[in-house]
Amino acid sequence: MNLFDHNRSLPIGSDAKLSTGWWGVLALIVTESALFAYLLFTYFYLSAQTEQQWPPEGLPSLTMPVINTIILLASSVSVWASEHYIRLKQIRWSIGLMALSIILGISFVLIQLIEWHKKPYGLTSDLYGSLYFTITGFHMCHVVIGIAVLLLLLVWLSLGYFDDRRHAAVTIGGMYWHFVDVVWLFVFATLYLFPYSDSV
């Protein structure tokens, strides 16, 4: 057979992007993206037909949400860097950056909780409230799961499970975190920026 050279040496096990897990997380991201797309579709569908004051409190204040967005994006960068340092065999840096990402992630959650608290409406008070809290709530769930994943990665890194050649879990978990962050940009644009488009 000369279809391929069967004397070639092949990597064994979970080798980063050759692993099935990597493909699995990509598929997961596709389906989760679809989920958020339908959530936002629901928002636009209902807001296009509403006769209510939208959003009820008038145009949303942007300061805290923008800061929070920046925090979340920063956490993505540090997760990326954490993986990068594993490849450079600098595990300590990697651990530090992973911890930093987690702190940033938790800050996002706390600030978002304050945002929630400040809203004059709730999940069940009116249609806008139902949409706002369901959409941000869905995203919040994903952030919390993401933080749990990062925590696990931190534990595993500290236990010395990963080195420059085997760290698929970090690649995969990191990818999920990037997804959670990118989705936030869409949620943010829809809930915070889109209302401004009517007023210009």
Added chain:
Amino acid sequence: MAISDKKHNLPDNRLERVPEYGCAPTGSTAQMRLADTWECNPGWRGWFSTVDHKTIGLRYLVTAFIFLLIGGIEALIMRAQLSLPDQTLLTPEQYNQLFTMHGITMIFLYALPILSGFSNYLWPLLLGSRDMAFPRLNALSYWIFLFAGVFMYASFPLGQAPNAGWFNYVPFSGPVYNTGPNIDVFALGMVLLGISTTVGAVNFIVTLFKMRAPGMTINRVPILVWGTLTASVANLITIPAVSLAFLLLWLDRQVGTQFFDVANGGKPLLWQHLFWIFGHPWVYAIVLPAMGIVSDALPTFCRRPLVGYTAVALATMATMMFGFVVWVHHMFATGLPTVSLSIFGAASMAISIPSAVAVFAWIATIWLGRPVFKTPFLFFAGFVILFVIGGLSGVMVAAVSLNWQLNETYFIVAHLHYVLLGINVFPVIGGIYYWFPKFTGRMMNEKLGKWSFWVMFVGFNAAFFPMHIAGLLGMPRRIYTYSSHMGWDSVNMITSIGSFIFAIGILIFLVNVMISLKRGVLAGSNPWDAATLEWSISSPPPAYNFAVIPVIASRHPLWENRLNESSERSSLSEGYLLTTGHETIGTSPIDAKPQVILKMPGDSYTPFFAGLFVSLLFVGLLFHWWTFTGVMTAACCVTLILWMWPRQSLVQRAVSNAGHSSQNNSEKI
């Protein structure tokens, strides 16, 4: 032998190696080692922990078939009620619950799961792999499917089953008009089932792209694989729509949100959009793999390859592409703007083009071949006929004007049964006849087989053809009885008689299965003299599937000498051995070049417990047991953490420098 291009600094042989290449005939040490490694635990422990795709596939098949029988019994009760006018066998509410549960059971608990059963069992065998990409996820998907099925039936004995039809329109299914637990059971059950379907879809997609035998380039995979792949991609993209719809409905009902609440600005049509964005592609998801079964098995009985492989593969995907954008044809009568009706109507008609391509390919295959009239052939040929009839009535209802006339009449019931039984049930039964020897090592009885086909075929047409007429006579669907003044008596009587004849056909099939399991003729590895890889190994296949990973050179590895299409030959007895633990080869997505030695997980309890805890979590939600729900969520997390914990045995971790020999001390978590 070529000289390997190994580097000078010796690579760590635990991180990379040249996989052994050679033969492993029966009885060789290599083969015995494989048997040892892949054999699953005996007894009940193996029962709960197995991740073998063949076992899981059979479980899917049996469970889904039981759901078919349950749904069938519900249908027969309905037909008994409708056989004569003004009957009182059922109350209106009971009738509502029966047609709803019948629809739910058939569409969600039978039609897709049974195809997942075929695909789970067959994919690794068709692709030349030792398992699916994610064996544990596969087990999880089965357990959740089973639990979701039980969940959705839980309120049935209490007389409080879902009762708003399988598409469950609001406002009738909303909190105002439907106050019992009926709809909550359906809503939560569907979200749960959605998890099962989604992880199953992920598994199929990754398996296709990573797990094909070397040389099985993307244009050499069997059509069943194309069908299931297309269905899986569609599921991945559209299941979230229906899960979301049901979750929002549940929130509306139990928490007090207002998504569908007209009084507060919610929109019932939102439900219809979200449901049908999912619903229409789903209809294709439950027929495309079944069409794949026919495309792969029919040629065996025509003694020639499928005519137009590429056209059929492309048509499969084209159908789904159209399928994404036609959901509005379920909403023609809801008062949407005419422009959108015309566009969606035209798109719906266009779908018949790829379907026609497939039909012509099958007819041409029969025409140009030398058909052997065995039982499976009869089912596949019967399928082609029913497909044409169902397709014709489909084009009719895709016309907006006719749709307005026929919507909500028995014409629709006739159409959907022609399509669903024609394109799903007939190929499925034919497929079972065809692969039964592979599943069990024994042939099914031909005589009973022919009887079962003819009884089913005649019964089916007697039952469902008159429904077209009932529809044209104006009989609405979903009515629990009718007066004899309407002039619908005889069509209904014929339909009911036909239904029972069809049921007898299914019964004959079941008797055949029972008898053949015990006394069927021993099959051997390739009883039909078929062309594809699954027939190259013994029946039933060994736990490790392939003693050596084959190298594939064509679409018909077992017919190469006969067809002589090129000088290349597949190598079935010589290939990668991979006997160091659970291993198989990972190849590149398009041209299937070997890329990596994949370490596969062995038996594990985690899928069972993960499935159990998730399901209990939903039970908690149903009863508003919040603490219980919280505990189950925590239990789920713990199980998943154990599941994901990186292991040395799967080479997910850095290889420790302390002691090369410790690599086989795989920890069992």
